[in-house]
Amino acid sequence: MFKSMYNWIDERLDVTPMWRDIADHEVPEHVNPAHHFSAFVYCFGGLTFFITVIQILSGMFLTMYYVPDITNAYYSVDYLQHQVAFGVIVRGMHHWGASLVIVMMFLHTLRVFFTGSYKAPREMNWVVGMLIFFVMLGLGFTGYLLPWDNKAYFATKVGMEIAGSVPWIGGYIKELLAGGTIVGAQTLTRFFAIHVFFLPGVLLTLLAAHFFMIRKQGISGPL
C-alpha cells in the first residue's frame, strides 16, 4: 500500500532523486563502528541532533498546558506534571534532555577537536558549531526560569547579576534581559518568547548550515 502510494506521488513529482540526494552517501570505514568500534565517537553529533528533536517535540507538547504568567506558571507546571497522564514523562524528557543535549554536544565538540576535524577547509563549520553551542546555552538559561519556582527565580537572578557585571554596558544588558528593573512578570514572558520562538528559529537555521556544510565537505579523513 505504502509502495503504491509512494509510486503515485513519485510519478507526478519525481521525488526519488531528492531524497536519494540526501540519504545516499558514503560512510567511510573509519567512522563506521562496525569496522572499528572506537568509531562510536562519531555518533555524538547525530545523538545531539536526536535529542534536539526530542526537545522540540516535547517542548511543543508542554506548551499545550504551560502558561508564562507569574501567578499561573508554577500551577500550570504542577498541573501538567501531576494531573495530566504521562505529564511526568513528557516534562521528564524535556528536563533530562536539556542536560543530555549539553553533554552530547560537549562530547561531539571533544571528538571534533581531538580528530582535528575543525581544520581547513572546515573552519566555518567549527564556528557555526560554536554558535549552536551558545544558542543551546541560551535555551538552557531561558528555559530554566519558566517553571517559576524558587530555583528558577534565583538562578535567573544570579544570571542577571553576571550579565550586569559586564563593564560599561552591563546595566543595559541586565535591564534588556529582564524587561525591566526586576525579575518578574515581564522577564517571564520575555524568556518564554526567547525560549520558544527566537532561539529555536536561530537554532534551526544554524543546524541547516551545519548539516549543509558537512554534506558539502564530507567527513574529515582518518587520524
Place this chain on the structure above:
Amino acid sequence: MSHNEQQESAHKPVKRKEMSRRQFLSYTLGGATAFMAGGVVLPMLRFAVDPILVKKEEGGFVKVIEESKVTAEPQQVGFKVHQVDGWYESDPKMEAYIAKGEDGKVFALSPVCKHLGCTIGWGGESPNEYHCPCHGARYTKDGKNLKVAPKPLDEYEVKIENGWVYLGPLQANTRV
C-alpha cells in the same frame, strides 16, 4: 543426519521463499526505529489527548431561590458554581430562568441559546418569549424553539427542599 544426506541437501536447489538479507535488515532496522519513535511520541500523544479522557465531574445541587418567590413569569436568577479548570479554580456566576409552569411545577431553563451559544433574554423585543440577540432565535416560556434554533432550551435539574429551589446539572428539555 548422515554425512551423505548432508552433502545431498547442500546440492539441492533452494525452494523455500527465503527472506533476503536486505529485506531482513530493513525489517529489523525499521522495526527498531518504529519502536523507538513510538516510545518517544506515544507518551506525548497521550499527554495531548488527556482532556478528552479525564472523568467529567458531575456538579452537585446549588440553592438559588425561595420556592414562594417563583412566579409564572420567568425570573432571571444568578447563582455560583465551583469550577475547576485545569490549574485554575473559580466560582463563576451562572444564570437560569426560573418559572412555574401551567402544571404548577417549578422549572429552570439555561439561558444559553441552542443555535450558537449566545445568551438569551426574557421578553423585551418579543413579549412572553425568550429572544436571542445574536441571530434572532425565539423560544416559548417552556423553552420550545420557535425560530432559528434547532433544539429547545436546556433545563436544569430542579430539587425543592425546605421551601428552597436547588438547581442541579443541565439536561435536555423535558417540557416540550
